[in-house]
Amino acid sequence: MKKIAVFTSGGDAPGMNSAIRAVVRTGIHYGFEVIGIMRGYQGMMAGEYKKMELRIVSNLLKHGGTILKTSRSKEFMTDAGKQKAADFLHSQEIDGIVAIGGNGTLTGLLEFRKFYKGKIIALPGTIDNDLYGTDNTIGFHTAVQTALDVIDKIKDTAASHERVFIVEVMGAHSGFVAVHVGICGGAEEILIPEVNTSLLSTVTHLISGWRKGKTSSLIVVAEGCAEGGAYQVLEKTKQLDLSVEIGSDGLDCRAVVIGHIQRGGTPVYFDRLLASKLGLFAVEKLIEGADNVMVGEIDNKCVLTPIEDAVYKKKAVDPFLLKAAEILSI
């Protein structure tokens, strides 16, 4: 093995640049040539790349986004696209690739396996934390922190106006961001895709809190929860006939969608550290012959998981957290 390639794909996540830096420097440290493929699978098909030198990745730790750019490619979904991408890698004599991305990127790798002859290793780069085989994905901690900073600000207004704020965070299929943010932001209610919650019981609980002296409240909603996003929860709540419960005026409720800013920004220390460790570990394992695996960190140890498991097995939200969310918001 003499030459490896690294690329980022799918939605960008804070810490991807730290991962690129780790892969490049570890590769060079062990005597390999490292190239960076631009724009994920799109650039791989088009043969867009640059040779990575030590200094290209200087001062990269603190920057959000990815210097290798990223994209979602339709053409790569086809066999012709995948063949084109593999042809490029073969023509450049790339012995192994390090892919940084989330669920979609890894699913792509599973099929790309049939076309590309070199080794394949993946790094979990996604804010959603929805990959099996790692306690945390690169970008998750920063996304939670960003959402929490927003919620800290919103709570100022909630307290001043004595309002209920319904805040939507990322998480199309999983409630990791919502649960972490919810506990740390002091949410009275957290709605996630994994748990069926009746809105009526949610609101009843809220009202009982106000009776015990609360004068403002926070509901955190994952974008993919059964009741819909923040605006839908707001609408449905209004349709419940709560006049008996809370008098004619009712609670003053507002909806907020945090959105894209959860993807960007300077990565927090944890994501820089995780990306550094996983990037280093990935290259070392690639050299040792690892193939078709994702690197991850479980119980503070770097480990390998078959990409297939990473994609298809389900990582669950810790029930202890759900219990904590309930008890601590009384």
Add this chain to the structure above:
Amino acid sequence: MKKIAVFTSGGDAPGMNSAIRAVVRTGIHYGFEVIGIMRGYQGMMAGEYKKMELRIVSNLLKHGGTILKTSRSKEFMTDAGKQKAADFLHSQEIDGIVAIGGNGTLTGLLEFRKFYKGKIIALPGTIDNDLYGTDNTIGFHTAVQTALDVIDKIKDTAASHERVFIVEVMGAHSGFVAVHVGICGGAEEILIPEVNTSLLSTVTHLISGWRKGKTSSLIVVAEGCAEGGAYQVLEKTKQLDLSVEIGSDGLDCRAVVIGHIQRGGTPVYFDRLLASKLGLFAVEKLIEGADNVMVGEIDNKCVLTPIEDAVYKKKAVDPFLLKAAEILSI
């Protein structure tokens, strides 16, 4: 004059607490009794208040929101409501009131004048900066900084994905936030209520930038601009037939609404300083007999402006800024 009251009203703005602290401490310094009325006009009608002591306002400078709470009151819009509020002030022998709020709060004061016999002075507390008689309102600088922090994050994603982001900031009737944020965030286009812009020319300009080498772009939109908010601008842009200009794929555009977080959070230094100066000045002028005026800062000097002018006269966006926005985004 022996006893004064302070309250906050309308939308909360960062720095209101600093203003409350300044009013309370200056009042006590000059030998006055100061009371704080809760929940704005709502609490004034209900007679909700607390006596303000030196230590109540300790450690308040850094906190967003308002410890006196705030609200928008429908009952106060009626004559009966205003009479009730005045009765409370008279019964407590309040010689003068210091109101902290925005356009709506000051408009309320104009009519309240007929009911209340004491002195009335106002502080401009609103993130919109749309009051005549002061270069900056309390909260404006923090709102701009908060919106800019969000944009800095979004630009990471815009650059990584080579996208156009259309970002909506506060400003129902004025473009102050949009212009300041736009210049400092490096926006290619800034759409504000004060200026009529054709979307076609906006997009044409954008495309010409991409031809000169740009690979991501930012459009900042004030919520009250003629073309609508960020989502409406996105929709209208899609309806323009731009296929000749930019090929079949077009630009990848996304809309983001920053929303409520612009109201909250720790005030930046400028707002703490402005609130401290204006709060001190307001009490000194109240003692000297000022009435029906708003305190403000123009050209670094504290000044008084009739509340009527503050509400009805129009403060314009500096044309030099519009020119800077255009030249610097080439």
Add this chain to the structure above:
Amino acid sequence: MKKIAVFTSGGDAPGMNSAIRAVVRTGIHYGFEVIGIMRGYQGMMAGEYKKMELRIVSNLLKHGGTILKTSRSKEFMTDAGKQKAADFLHSQEIDGIVAIGGNGTLTGLLEFRKFYKGKIIALPGTIDNDLYGTDNTIGFHTAVQTALDVIDKIKDTAASHERVFIVEVMGAHSGFVAVHVGICGGAEEILIPEVNTSLLSTVTHLISGWRKGKTSSLIVVAEGCAEGGAYQVLEKTKQLDLSVEIGSDGLDCRAVVIGHIQRGGTPVYFDRLLASKLGLFAVEKLIEGADNVMVGEIDNKCVLTPIEDAVYKKKAVDPFLLKAAEILSI
């Protein structure tokens, strides 16, 4: 068991308030009376306390410091002092105490055991992360993040002036903060108490980096490392005769001590979450009869460790991190 007490002691750490909130709410949830003792052991001897209600701990998650205040007490070091403290607890019929603090606080508990008849449980609240029995202490993540934010700023100046900055972070006996910050800040060298490093080899390494194209560098120093703090390292470096190596001008080196700000500030999400989990777990275990133990989190599970072990056993810095620090800074 009917009544428990909670207090903070020793140096303050971000997240202590989150821990207090968790202890109070969990205690009340399970039907206990909870009191808060002021100023640590000092207040325990003086009988200073307040009854904790649900709403006292509202909006506490984001606040640095500790609402129960803290101190270091000389009187408590004596037997008479400890007897006085125990007398107070017995007089108030406190069945168990939850102590939040670091090494000094826990050492105090070991001896206090002979005087106090109730149950004793401890929470690891210290920025140093130097307690055995938990992967992370409450406050550690925030301290690392704060130090990293400072380093990100300093690197701007280092790059602009092409300088070497020697930055001292907390860690009198351990290098946890230094190693984490060093890797995430991209330090060329990290000096910690646990590892003997020759300054000559440090500087030689630095110079070889400049020969490979670096134009600014960062050395992170734990306050307790063998060569001394940042200023001492700076002085010693100057005394090395490096003129042959780097020419007459030499490298432009500066020293910075980050200091007290690492203790304060809004806790990052991780510390709020850890404090919430450990606070909840502590109360549940106290109810179940746990005694003389510290709660901690190892491999994402809450666990109990004898206080004696927590204090006297040594937690080591992960060698994988030291390796990463070296490879990634080439």
Add this chain to the structure above:
Amino acid sequence: MKKIAVFTSGGDAPGMNSAIRAVVRTGIHYGFEVIGIMRGYQGMMAGEYKKMELRIVSNLLKHGGTILKTSRSKEFMTDAGKQKAADFLHSQEIDGIVAIGGNGTLTGLLEFRKFYKGKIIALPGTIDNDLYGTDNTIGFHTAVQTALDVIDKIKDTAASHERVFIVEVMGAHSGFVAVHVGICGGAEEILIPEVNTSLLSTVTHLISGWRKGKTSSLIVVAEGCAEGGAYQVLEKTKQLDLSVEIGSDGLDCRAVVIGHIQRGGTPVYFDRLLASKLGLFAVEKLIEGADNVMVGEIDNKCVLTPIEDAVYKKKAVDPFLLKAAEILSI
């Protein structure tokens, strides 16, 4: 006039990059060739420069430091050095230079005038705000905000431990940073070079505050104040015999020096805006024939001031601020 040069010199200040961007883009907008000289006067003598294109200054607004690097040059202090620098400019046919820096940089320009035949214009880039001819220098607002963020954190510890913190901020000859930070951080005392203060009266005032109920205090000290920096003030305070006043234990005082971090970091919006306006204005005035002047902003208008005045005339701290500092900290 066809070709202009821009450079940064002296201590770096946040916003310098925004100023470079504004100069480059405005220059190109008006049809000029713009070159960037590296490392200030040092690079000018060595002939180090790069041609500035539109895209070189993309995404620069948010970055601290200066992409043109900076230095303090001894050689330029000599006539031979200045001749060498002028020779380079003449050989490159540079018709005008835009210098971005503080007092030292501008003093250099005064003498450089005799050697260089083109036009000279300066931008005030320094965190100290000690230049006459502008209300604010580029970098001042960010430095104040950074120092304030530090103080907000320190106050958490001060409140928890009931301590007095003596915090030193930048300002060798002027108290602008100290006064602004002091008011906004709620300092009980502010010591600046411009005002003679007796330490005894300072401490007496402090003690009287504690008698009125304060339980923690903040003293802000400018580095160049007569009593020395934070550590010297701490030592001198300890030597005052205060045992009668405050009992045997005394106040628990700590010193903190904020230092270099005030120079770095992402510029706040105000500095980006000011730098954008002044950079644009400087190039426009250069084209119109301005020479030997510094651009600045006074009362929200861009203005020109002879460099000689900018350097030698004294800008005073507003007495209203000193009064506010005193009244609001009671």
